[in-house]
Amino acid sequence: MNQRQRQEFFATLRAQNPAPTTELNYTSPFELLIAVILSAQATDVGVNKATDKLYPVANTPEAIYQLGVDGLKQYIKTIGLFNSKAENVIKTCRQLIEQHNGEVPADRAALEALPGVGRKTANVVLNTVFKQPVMAVDTHIFRLSNRTGLAKGKTVRAVEDKLMKVVPAEFMLDAHHWLILHGRYVCTARKPKCEECCVTHLCDYFRDQTRRISHSA
Template sequence: MNKQKRTEIFTRFREANPSPTTELNYSSPFELLIAVILSAQATDVGVNKATNRLFPVANTPESILALGVDGLKDYIKTIGLFNSKAENVIKTCRILVEKHGGQVPESREDLEALPGVGRKTANVVLNTAFGQPAMAVDTHIFRVSNRTGIAPGKNVLEVEKRLMRLVPREFLLDAHHWLILHGRYTCTARKPKCGACLIEDLCEFKDKTDYLD
């Protein structure tokens, strides 16, 4: 795929959705960090249901620490892997209080040192909370990048690096959100809705469907 096509793809994404953002509910970098930790192998809808109960009660490292592991579990037990996630969140809160003055750090190195935070989670926080160009490649972005030809790669890191290099700079900050939303609602895993896709004529996927939503 050439630069001209990529530019047109992201121009259309921007025209359709000028201010894309995460579907996780949050009102601070800390709330976003916790929501993203909880979202591993879980849906945003499921995480929002839990955090809508949790955050009015505890939405700082100190207040979540005060709940303790068992207290936290009561709020997040509807989410998959809640036992290990509760442990990681408590450990993360302790590190934030002891090492970062209760604030979420703005560096990748410090974020990835937190329990339950990998490269993808760090990228979401850097991009969405702190406005840094970063690409959190999940299953949706991996699929869309490969299927469309925007930035094909054999693994998540390869796709991330290609996207960072190939997405035109003016679109880099929001590209992560556009690609996730496109994969979640249009370029779906089993049967992409090619007939309803705003970039169908630019996409290089060979087995297009005439499926409309």
């Protein structure tokens, strides 16, 4: 995919969804941070079901820290890896209280220093809350970027770096959300829904599939 095609790719996604955002429920930077920590190897739907019960009871670092690991587990036990996530969330709450006055830092290094927060989680928070033009590459974005030819790379970081270089500046702030949503609902892993896709005319995968069919006919 060349740069003219990338421009058209994102313009098309923007026309379909002018104001994309995360599907995680949150009302504060802290709530989003905890939701993203919980979302590792879990669905947004599953996380929302848990936090919809947790946040009315405790939605600040101080309140969740007071629950303790065992108390927190009761709210998130339906989520995969809930034992280790509960420990990380409690440690993160303590660190926010002790080092950041209970506030979520708008700094990558400080975010990545929090237990349970890696580069992807930090990027989600920096982009969604603090409106920084960064790219959080998950399995959906990694797959879609390689499959379509948007930004090919053998590792998540390679795809992230490539996207940061090739996504047109006017789309960078929302690109993360467009790509996740398109990968989650249209460019799915096992059987991409090409018949529902608005950017098939720009896609390497669709072009290759069409060529194979025509050759075999």
